[in-house]
Amino acid sequence: KAGVTQTPRYxxxxxxxxxxxxxxxISGHRSVSWxxxxxxxxxxxxxxxxxxxxxxxxxxPGRFSxxxxxxSRSEMNVSTLELGDSALYLCASSPGTSYNSPLHFGNGxxxxxx
Amino acid sequence: xxxxxxxxPSLSVQEGxxxxxxxxxxxxxxxxxxxxxKYPAEGPTFLISISSIKDKNEDxxxxxxxxxxxxxxxxxxxxSQPGDSAVYFCAASGINAGGTSYGKLTFGQxxxxxxxx
Numbered sequence: 001k002a003g004v005t006q007t008p009r010y011x012x013x014x015x016x017x018x019x020x021x022x023x024x025x026i027s028g029h030r031s032v033s034w035x036x037x038x039x040x041x042x043x044x045x046x047x048x049x050x051x052x053x054x055x056x057x058x059x060x061p062g063r064f065s066x067x068x069x070x071x072s073r074s075e076m077n078v079s080t081l082e083l084g085d086s087a088l089y090l091c092a093s094s095p096g097t098s099y100n101s102p103l104h105f106g107n108g109x110x111x112x113x114x
Numbered sequence: 115x116x117x118x119x120x121x122x123p124s125l126s127v128q129e130g131x132x133x134x135x136x137x138x139x140x141x142x143x144x145x146x147x148x149x150x151x152k153y154p155a156e157g158p159t160f161l162i163s164i165s166s167i168k169d170k171n172e173d174x175x176x177x178x179x180x181x182x183x184x185x186x187x188x189x190x191x192x193x194s195q196p197g198d199s200a201v202y203f204c205a206a207s208g209i210n211a212g213g214t215s216y217g218k219l220t221f222g223q224x225x226x227x228x229x230x231x
Binding site: 004006031032033043044045047048049050055056058090092099100102103105106107108 | 155156165203205
């Protein structure tokens with residue numbers, strides 16, 4: 001079974017621009033979650049989608065948004081980029097029918113904002 | 115407010131010996147706990163989990179112990195191998211104030227494990 005795939009692996013953007021990251025979950029998984037990892041804050045939950053609906057949301061500003069398509073693939077968008085948005089963005093998938101199941105992570109997209 | 119804490123930033127162990135990684139949590143609503151391993155430039159890899167109805171779960175060389183009264187869990191790796199050298203994250207899940215916890219794990223800051231040959 002193929003794992004979680006994230007594209008692109010690396011991105012360099014300028015402050016003020018917007019960016020879209022993509023995630024393909026494990027086949028059969030209907031839940032996709034997004035996380036931000038920074039040296040200072042560690043791994044932090046952004047939001048979770050299931051059947052094209054956002055079911056859960058972390059404490060991030062509205063500049064961070066996402067969506068999920070009917071094939072469970074998901075995209076995350078960050079608008080008006082700030083220097084502090086430089087981070088590793090991780091996507092994770094799970095079957096989504098219970099919160100008591102492990103998340104399976106992709107290798108992430110490394111975003112650098114200059 | 116750090117709800118999941120890994121107080122040891124690093125741990126060094128000799129090959130063949132036991133590695134014990136520790137994790138403390140403060141939120142009594144957490145009822146599902148996981149350990150992940152992370153190599154540089156890769157995403158976290160799930161290792162083992164435990165539900166709050168248990169106090170021990172084993173999977174090969176990995177055993178997780180949960181002490182609910184102390185709000186403490188630990189991961190034991192026996193025997194340790196050089197390939198186990200990585201960052202280990204403890205994570206927790208549970209019904210939050212909003213009534214849902216889907217997809218949300220609260221992570222500790224990680225412990226760097228180095229296993230020397």
